[in-house]
Amino acid sequence: MRGARGFGRTASSNLRAACGALVFSIGAALSGTGCAGAPAPERREAAYASGDEVLALLFEQQQAWNRGDLRGFMSAYLDSSAIRFYSGGRVIEGAAAIHRHYHARYAAEGKEMGFLVFENTEVEILAPTAAVARGRWKVRFASGESQGLFTLILRKTNAGWRIVHDHTSAADASPSAAPAGG
Numbered sequence: 001m002r003g004a005r006g007f008g009r010t011a012s013s014n015l016r017a018a019c020g021a022l023v024f025s026i027g028a029a030l031s032g033t034g035c036a037g038a039p040a041p042e043r044r045e046a047a048y049a050s051g052d053e054v055l056a057l058l059f060e061q062q063q064a065w066n067r068g069d070l071r072g073f074m075s076a077y078l079d080s081s082a083i084r085f086y087s088g089g090r091v092i093e094g095a096a097a098i099h100r101h102y103h104a105r106y107a108a109e110g111k112e113m114g115f116l117v118f119e120n121t122e123v124e125i126l127a128p129t130a131a132v133a134r135g136r137w138k139v140r141f142a143s144g145e146s147q148g149l150f151t152l153i154l155r156k157t158n159a160g161w162r163i164v165h166d167h168t169s170a171a172d173a174s175p176s177a178a179p180a181g182g
Contacts, residue, residue, distance in 0.1 A: 051123040054131050054161050058118055065116040070107045074099050078162035086167040114139040129156040147171050
């Protein structure tokens, strides 16, 4: 799959899938056999499922955040010192350091995690074990809302898709709004 949007396919990927199936069917009907060079429909569907797996991971991450489960939220990240989080002009290296950052900013005593929503999420499968996800995040707090954009690079591991690179930016917030940034 080259692209997925939300929990389904983009219109262009649906069109590509339909055209591919039509070409395969016409070729098979005319020749009496399958097209040797055309990918099997099952392989195309397996690629589409991979994008859905990434979207499901992000949905689970969003749900964990909204339950106040920071460990559950962090389980979407590869548990490695090699991963990177870029936000607010800073680079944070390693899953443990990223967890500490989120805890200090949102889960420590006196802090509020708020309600997280991912919007306009797009997934592009770059290779069988590599994907990029882009979208908008919003966190609603009692005192206001923070929002921004994110780009994630994911790697497919034995445990499933995991975030290995996170670049999150925050839109300019008014001084009265909750702290911005990831």
